[in-house]
């Protein structure tokens with residue numbers, strides 16, 4: 225991986241999720257120094273939770289560029305621990321096979337990576353560690369305040385930074401040139417960016433997801449109803465019923481199994497990756513469903529079931545703070561529904577684009593940050609919201625499927641296929657930034673003539 229000359233910029237990043245880590249790597253790659261804070265005490269605490277996470281070719285593109293000293297890329301290492309399927313078999317909820325959607329054609333856009341979030345996340349972090357000279361990671365540090373204040377000094381930009389509470393409880397003010405707020409759906413940075421007294425709470429989307437991941441031996445592998453899922457290597461199946469879809473994956477040669485299904489949210493659960501679910505309650509949503517699905521739920525070991533509330537936020541009006549030094553990235557800017565299969569990929573793209581923008585601006589230190597961050601917002605705003613909308617479309621396709629009509633699913637099974645479109649999956653976020661840069665710079669110039677950015681093209 226190439227690294228540009230040191231830029232002299234110090235970037236503060238809040239949150240070591242996929243958005244924060246990818247921004248750190250890409251910023252290091254473009255010559256900036258990065259300090260990254262996460263409130264949890266270590267990477268182990270991040271990787272302990274969660275189950276399946278998916279990267280489509282547009283998201284995995286960055287992993288290909290990140291090459292370890294032994295010349296293996298993050299993408300190659302991820303593939304080794306990911307699901308080895310290039311199809312999705314779709315069934316009616318009572319068990320009848322409907323259609324197979326193949327993803328073979330998509331290799332022209334890149335890799336699809338579906339695996340355990342913890343394992344994939346750890347690989348990205350391992351790669352961050354190879355950039356120790358540029359990226360300092362501070363664990364156990366909670367950011368309690370963001371600031372962007374004018375100190376009154378002439379010709380100096382506003383002071384920007386964060387107030388942190390360290391593991392010893394001590395408060396510290398840390399200054400930088402720019403702050404990237406990558407702290408997920410409950411972002412504090414959002415308050416400052418949007419100029420709110422109090423941040424609005426995320427709303428319930430009306431749905432929640434039961435999620436489980438566990439070894440397939442002995443129960444799944446020995447049960448004649450479920451053993452087909454694991455005895456011939458990895459499988460990927462979806463069961464579609466009224467207002468519910470149930471997806472099951474077997475991974476690591478069939479030795480591990482993961483299932484997820486949506487259910488109407490009755491408001492009793494929290495938005496947390498640690499909220500336990502009860503298999504008997506999950507089963508109550510699946511009355512009349514086929515034995516494969518019911519046996520999978522019954523086989524879930526105690527403590528392996530999570531009930532995750534799907535929250536929703538209206539699209540934010542902007543991603544960048546009033547003085548242009550703080551930007552929201554990843555879920556902090558745009559939480560995704562799982563049916564979009566794009567949340568993690570879009571967070572990687574955000575990190576790539578923000579760093580590419582820093583690379584393209586050539587001007588005084590005071591101007592580079594606001595120009596780069598406003599350009600980032602312009603480049604990302606439309607596409608992330610379009611991708612978000614795809615999640616809703618897929619959910620409608622599945623949950624409200626017309627099965628028996630003249631144009632219904634039994635006649636046109638492809639109606640159940642996931643929407644897989646080139647504008648999204650074939651998207652090269654870094655290339656797009658460079659391509660659109662001159663036009664974006666012009667537009668920003670028109671809006672704020674005093675910044676006068678010059679592209680490096």
Ligand SMILES: Cc1cc2nc3c(=O)[nH]c(=O)nc-3n(C[C@H](O)[C@H](O)[C@H](O)COP(=O)(O)OP(=O)(O)OC[C@H]3O[C@@H](n4cnc5c(N)ncnc54)[C@H](O)[C@@H]3O)c2cc1C
Nearest residue numbers: 239241242243262263273274275366367407408497554555
């Ligand atoms: C524990 C956990 C488990 C998950 N499991 C899955 C899964 O199984 N499947 C899936 O598709 N998606 C999962 N996700 C969500 C998924 O990772 C994100 O939707 C997507 O990758 C975008 O990531 P992000 O970096 O924007 O946010 P996140 O992944 O939410 O990362 C945000 C990070 O910011 C840190 N943070 C938050 N507030 C502060 C603060 N004030 N100061 C310092 N640090 C802060 C958090 O500790 C966290 O590490 C999970 C998220 C979490 C946090």
